[in-house]
Amino acid sequence: MTGKLIDLPTAAALIPDGATISFGGFTTQRHPMALIHELVRLRRRDLYLFGHSPGGDWDLLIGAGCVRRVELAYEADEAFGTVGPRWRQAVERGQIEWEDYSNFAMVSRFAAGAMGIPFMPIRSLLGSDVLARQALTEAQRAADRRTSPLKAHVLQSPFQADDRVVLVPAIHTEFAVLHVQKAASNGIVRIEGQTFADVQQALCADVVIVTAEEIVPEETLRAEPERNPIPHMAIAHVCHVPFGAHPYAVYNYYDYDPLHLKRYHDHARDDAGFQEYLDRYVLGPRNHLEYLEAVGGPLHLNTLRADPAYGYSPNLRRRRLES
């Protein structure tokens, strides 16, 4: 009974050039990195990404030239890298089209799309340049019907005088890709720890691909349905990908990899270094298993494994690393 199970290269190949996508996770946890590496190997172009707080998942795709337009709130690895180096370069060189929102605005936009309504009212953004200014020009907005014609709109409440809200437009994407702890072959998904905006992102996408650390029997997940946050009919494909979020953390499975994140940020500072990183860790390895070997193999990966009492590795060395 394979159901929705497919292998990772098959899943990645479903995503064409120019597709609109959102990836699950938040800065340093649960990004579907193995699938993103596949997209780089496939040399995808002109991708259109929507996100709240991505990190190196986007930075890698932007640096590899896979991305044309993004709508986002933030792009960095927080304390591991306070601004995504390739994102910064791409903006400063005029190589990417983008629109700025806030995290609350973005999750509200995903939620509106997930609920099938055209916008969501929020009390944030008022008085800010996130509301007052647009990074995309009118021409850029008009040129792609997948971009909202209007960034946001201030509405006077029809119910109360002197009460204003900001309407932010719904997002619909062709694809959402999540990396989770456990999934069943019929598409039931178990997320442990924070859910981030994974649920809203999945439910506003046409096709949802889930990569999971473990594939477990359907009955195991059905035994605790309150812990399965996404209606399984919304999940199209499931891939079994252990260490699929490396170098980012997966709660209860493994921690982030400070050594490899330092390696990325040391390399990504300049073009030559970034190319060297790509060649060595993404384009050189032919698949996810070869990637895991390239970053240190089981000997290294085992040092990242979560202590069951914590859900992370309490003795992980996080500073003063030599890459």
Add this chain to the structure above:
Amino acid sequence: MSARPYSLTELMAVAAAREIRDGEVVFAGTGLPMLGAMLAQHTHAPDCCIIFEAGTCASQLAHLPMSVGDPRTLRGAATAAGLQEVFNYVLQAGRVDVGFLSGAQVDCHGNINSTSIGADPRRPQVRFPGSGGSCDIACLAKRTIIIAKHEKRRFPVTVDYVTSPGWLEGGDSRRQAGLVRGGPSAIVTTKGVMRFRADSKALYLESYHPGLTAQAVADDTGFPIDIEGARETPAPSPEELRILREVVDPERIFLA
């Protein structure tokens, strides 16, 4: 400050911690705010509730997180959910007492820029990560504390881009813009602590860090600032330093 028995980061973490009152709900970000919030929880504010926008509420941190999405924020947490729950039901609903913010530029009314440097944000000289949740926290927390590096160019009269609204143009302008609550209450910098006058929302220097003078801090600020009555920032106590070093950040993630 090298002759003193504490570092600048330690002094700032203690100053940040002292802004938190016991029982408050605290929206913490990576770095100094986390040091401050954890220190407060282990000293004068054991019942403060630390929340993270990525989805965790009431964390009892055992190890310093390196991101707000860090699995370490789940330690002892009362609730784990997602951005939707935290932003809507906690922040927007008015349940956050104090939020911490930081940025590349802060102006004379506490407006913050963490988006880009340059007059035209479409063609910036320098690009930063962007708002993240900062704009939301600035709009919707009951009050905010700003952490900043104190240099003249980082404290201009007006910021290049208002990522996170402070008191906007001062006076009543924040309420005029439609914001229902909040506003910055203090700026903890590498040189001192600044606060805002009640009505005008003009900044004044409350304290300068040991080893500096009020005038030296004013000289490093890009707009005129009232320094009358400014005193020296109180030094960290030995107990605060011990907890910071032994309990909060024994790995020297941010204290290094």
